[in-house]
Amino acid sequence: MANPLLTTKAPDAALSVQLHPLVLLTITDYITRHISRQQPQPIVGAVIGQQNGRTVTLEHAYEVKTDLHHQNSILINGEFFTDRLEQYKDVHKAPALDLQAVFMLGSVGGPEDEHARVVKQVQQLSGMDAVMLVLFHAEMVDQLQGGKLPITLYESVLEQQDGGEAGQQEIKFRELSFEVETGEAEMIAVDFVATGGGNATAVPKAAEQAQASSTAEASGSKTAGEKKGKGKGKSKEEDTDPDSATNVLSPEDEELIASLTAKANAIKMLTQRINLIRSYLQSLPPSYLTSTDSTNAPADDTNYVLLRSINALLSRLPLLAPPSPISNTTPDGQGELHIPPTLASAAAKEKEDVHLTTLLASLTRSIAEAQSLSSKFYTVTREKNSKDRNMLSGGGRGGSGSGFGGDEGYGGGPFGAPGGSGSTGPP
Known part of the structure; x- marks a missing residue:
């Protein structure tokens, strides 16, 4: 049966999504901690990145605090979500990152109603309509083949409801293809996790080991009489088996051995480089910079760039080098x-x-x-000079006068004398 939340309409322009490995590491780490702690809250997180046109990058992820509604539905803590998103925006300003997707656990069949409600809540809290959904398929972890990742990426779209009121829309999803984009720093982190993950094997507890050993001893003593004289050669092989449990190193010992081996290789390489520099310097003729008796000029093929690097x-x-303290003995015999x-x-x-x-x-x-x-x-x-000039120019012009024989004009002179351009008679 087809998933009713998946749309069948083709997009106007396809999105190009680049997924970074740090997002996968964060999601898997969050799921592992959540399951090991047996936390009852659902697994919900946000993914931030940047969008340039139709190209979207998913670079960092973080978990989101959720609360269970009275109807057992997921409800995102709005205050925590807003504050944490602003904190990540403040940290990642160059280049500026913003919310791009949310991640949750889901089946291979596609998103469900619970996923649609969470996406709608995130859209309301962030004020963004284009929020993608990353579904992690836990049931595919033990069945991975050919390097396929157990995740599916969906684009959220709004479509008109069938048989609904005019203008009423519902959230639907469209599956998107993505490619993994890895930077140099992420390569180092992924390599470290992959190396450590190979040694992260399950170590049984001491009580379980003691119980297993006692059970093995009891079963061995019980069947000793039955197998006496028949399996001596086989028992000798089991005692000298190098792959027995007593010869297996713990993950901590293997990690310590790997770390010491890496340090020894680094020291060996450093020694080789120092010997190479020493051999090169010994092969050079005496210089007038180091010997006052030498009058030979440097050769034409002298590599001054290399010599400056060695000098630096x-x-x-x-x-x-670790500093060694210098002790000055005072006259009273006390050292400082x-x-x-x-x-x-x-x-x-x-x-x-x-x-x-x-x-x-x-x-x-x-x-x-x-x-x-x-x-x-x-x-x-x-502004002050402009106001003063306006006042002086307004008083000097005076009024226009009545023109009909009045004694005073319309305006006064600068010193309070009546003025006016109109004349009542001869002067």
Whole structure:
């Protein structure tokens, strides 16, 4: 039977979705912790990314706090959802990420009514209509073949209800194809998880081990009389079996051995590189920079870039090496520890850089405030001068007079004298 929540209409333009592995790691980690803690709340989370036209990236995911409604339906905690979304937006500002999808557990058959209600709640809380749905199929985990991921991505669309009122729409979903996009940092994280996941085997508890061993001893003593003289060769092979339980390392021991092996390989490679640099420097002729007796000029094929790199490496070695304290003995026989000059000078230089940066920031801020004050003062002065000029020009013109023999004109002069351009007779 076809899923009624899946639409059959073709999209106007197909979306290109790029899924990052960190989203998958977050979802699986959330599901594992949720199941191991036996939490009753449903599994609901949000996925953020960026959208450029019809290209959408799903880069980070996080869990969402939910509450159970009185009718056993999922209800998202609106305050938690809004605050957490704003926090992720503040962290991921360059490039700016926004809500793109929600993830939940679901069957292979497609979304259900509960998924549609959650998507609708997220749309109302975020104010976004285009919210995708990521369904994780838990039943497919043990049946994965060919590298297929146990997830399905759906696009939410609004369609007119059949037989409903005009303008009434319902949420439906359209399955989308996606591709996995991996960055360099994600490659390192995925490789670490994959390496650690190979050692993350289930370790039985001590009580279960003791019970299993006692059961094995009891069964062995019970059948010892029956198999006496018949299975001696087989028993010897079992005792010397290298794959027995006593010879199997625990996951912690295997991880420790792998870590020590990686460190040993790194030290071995570092030693080889140091010997290579030493051999190269020994092969060079004596230089007038290091020997005062040498008068030979450097060869034409001298690699100055490599020599400058080696010099920079040597200049950083005193900072990388652990400092040994210097003890100065006072006349009374008491020793006083002092910081080595190299480390002290480096610390002083860092402190000076911090103070210089703070001073430059304060100076820049003061200049900006002074410039703003100058602009405001210029604006106020210009307005004041403009008002003064208007008042002076208005009083000098005076009134127009009546023109019919009045003693005073319409307006007064600048000193209160009656004025007017009209004339009543000869002067």
